[in-house]
Amino acid sequence: MAQAFALASGALVATNLVSILIAGRRLDATGAPPPDLRKKPPVSLVVPVRGIENFTAETLERAFRLTWPRYELLFCVAHGNDPVIPEIEKAAIAYPHVEMRILVGDDRISANPKLNNCVKGWQAARYDWVILADSNVLMPPEYIQHLMGSWRSDSGLVCSTPLGSRPEGFWAEVECMFLNTQQARWQYAGEAVGLGFAQGKSMLWYKPMLDANGGIHALNAEIAEDAASTKLVNRLGLKVHLVSAPFEQPLGRRTEQEIWSRQARWSRLRRVTFPGFFAPEILLGVLPPLLLALAAVALGDLTLLPTVLAVLVAIYLPEVALARSKGWRLSRWSVPAMMVRDVMMPAIWLRAWIGGAIDWRGNTMTIGTNASELKEAPAGS
Template sequence: MQGMALVALLSAIAILLSIAMVALAAWRLSRRAAPLLGPDVAPPVTIIRPVCGLEPFSVATLSSGFRLDYPAYELVFCVATRADPVVPLVERLMGAHPDVPARLLVGDDAVSENPKLNNCIKGWDAARHDWIVLADSNVEMPRDYIRRLLAAWRPNTGLVCSMPVGTQPSGFWAAVECAFLNTFQARWQYAAEALGEGYAQGKSMLWHRSMLDAHGGLRALSSEAAEDAAATKLVRRAGLRVHLVDRPFPQPIGAKTAAHVWKRQLRWSRLRLVTFPALYLGEFLTSPVVLACGLAAGAPALGFSPWLALPALALCYAAEIALARRMGWPLGRHAVAAFLVRDLMIPALWLASFVTRQVVWHGRPMDVRRGAAQLAAAGAEP
């Protein structure tokens, strides 16, 4: 009985901690941003966009980079092969916006098992400016995109990032994807940054060339299977911090299937296990459903009804809904059901990550176990 009482007590504490992290993230996201740089002091910026294949929102996301309210920037698109179907779209967009300096670079530098990093190397080498943004192709850039990234830079910054916030979901599984991205992942990342433990997110990363080149350049990010995990560790070793933009940038979601959501989340989950194993061991406890089950199982040992778990779970979801409404993030009729499915998937993903060796990125298998040492042994430059 004492053991079950301890389970209930720890579950209740974890539920309260989860709600507190929602409140902390809401405070961080509501904090007044630093003033945006005026045109007279705005440094020139290079935006590197790795592209691979066509997606439903490719026209909207890629064209958004040509409409930024910034006086001096260039776009460098990187693609592994000219046969990629996205190439005609990129060339058409560059032709339609001759006033924006833009280039398309073709080639693949095999420095890692990470195809996105391999795709970006040539862009980093060719960048004309010292401030460099690495931006995924499915990020929709608001007009003040560059200004907001620069506004988050402080004297102790090594990297500024933005995770995606899911927008324009269509259907139930798209709502589940938003439940993962928005009130779950964004919440934990903003709460961690507010506590001084910022983590990089590869969707949008602002670097200063001198800082990264002093620590091995972009190729140094091949030390981990995920470039954002490598970036986090590199910045911390340099005695600097990862900071986040005032509010995350949108990523249109559209329609998704259960298989798509599972594969995507499994890839991220497996990468977290490989790159931050100590943190990952307790990740299944971030599921309010798991915590509610623990509370229900142990509540009788403390003299409470197991049904106490239901209002506790409802309180967790009410906090998430309040955060989403405060931030203007999408909340449809599927929201609560999507939260439940997400929280049932979290322990399943946690278990699956221990037996999964390969994940898939844009149709290409990635062996996430391979790091710089294995690559060097295979003859690739680390």
């Protein structure tokens, strides 16, 4: 029995290492140049915005500084009194050559507030290529080129995961470890072996293709627009591809409650939309192989401290190496943050099965397996 526990622990450690090796091979380092492109068609960027975030001024300005020859910015706001509107107008003054519109209105097509906010932007987009871009993405100058350059003959959608950067405080470090060496790593490993899943942070669509298959309203098929996108693209016999160098999301300060709320919401969304892929997530992180190793110690002849240290090193050293090789966030708090993340993960996984109401930036979302509901917070909250 001790040998069985030890083998199971070793299998989980090996799986973790293989995912890191696959992701490391698939990913380029931060700042890597985009692919060369001969054709650069005009692009519409639909950016849903709500309220002021930690780096709003900077992320807005970055959107006006893209090097693509011709693009338009469509900022979508649900309410005309949103405090982000003056910030958009302020950023636009310095870049009068960039096509920009602010679209105000609330199209309730789903229980997903972000998708509702994007409808008017999609309908107003002038160009065939459309990017749905979250407002907190720190777009590099070659943002569009990275996305367009990742489009292949069998692509139905090109996306990028967010890379956490510029954390302030320990809990923001924890969020970096959730986003980067955990979630981004597994998403890129999955895409590399043919299991591409969409990520809603940055999504490049060929508009005629989506319009021919229900348009943006088709993304209402699931509570999460990225899950609906994945299923739609797969149904068409196409694939979801990821850019080779993901885009940053600067974090600033985060609280424990914010991390819990965000991860619980994402976890619940994965549980509802892809239950078969979500269920094995309980095996991720350091706790499962560590507990199996401890069982092997209790039942066999292994020594406690060397066994525990071996598991910790085997899990965290490759993770640190991946972050360092790609230029991702690393600090003296990174390994402690990884440990806290891994302690939180089983509780978040269990929370996803319980269901109930979850907060999304002041909105109360009830995410169910058959139906979901949205109660929106007052404008400006």
